[in-house]
Amino acid sequence: MTQKEKDTLKKIIENDIVTTEDQITILEEKVKPIAPDCSLGRLTRLEAMGEQDVNNKILDESRVKLTRLKNALLRIDKEMFGICIECEEEIGFGRMSIRPESVRCVACASNL
Numbered sequence: 001m002t003q004k005e006k007d008t009l010k011k012i013i014e015n016d017i018v019t020t021e022d023q024i025t026i027l028e029e030k031v032k033p034i035a036p037d038c039s040l041g042r043l044t045r046l047e048a049m050g051e052q053d054v055n056n057k058i059l060d061e062s063r064v065k066l067t068r069l070k071n072a073l074l075r076i077d078k079e080m081f082g083i084c085i086e087c088e089e090e091i092g093f094g095r096m097s098i099r100p101e102s103v104r105c106v107a108c109a110s111n112l
Contacts, residue, residue, distance in 0.1 A: 001082040005093050009082075013073050013100045020066045027059040068101035084108050 031052055075081045082091050086108035095102055102109070 001090065001093065001096075005096075006076055006081070009093075009096055009100050010073070010076050012097060013069055013076070016100065017066065017069050017073070020062055020069060024059065024062050024066065027055050027062060030055040031059055065101065072101045086111075 072081075082093075082096055083089070084091055084105040085103045087105060089105055091102055091105045095106055104112075
């Protein structure tokens with residue numbers, strides 16, 4: 001991977017980190033407990049609880065993604081950045097620009 005590609009990926013990672021942190025902040029507000037005295041109807045309360053479960057799942061995934069992005073940012077200047085941990089082939093720049101936290105190439109990731 002060229003230095004220019006790494007610089008491009010570094011900017012993508014930094015932007016993704018900011019976006020993910022913003023998303024986490026919003027989701028943390030959405031997953032706060034629903035007060036029992038809140039004047040919602042029975043169905044509306046169930047819908048709100050269902051939406052809260054979905055938001056909790058998204059929040060968990062966002063936190064994992066944030067950790068992986070921060071780890072990618074720490075690894076970006078290392079020689080093994082952009083190398084698949086399974087087959088040790090270079091991960092394509094296209095994949096890395098879409099998922100810069102990737103540690104597996106498409107072929108190895110699809111075998112999981």
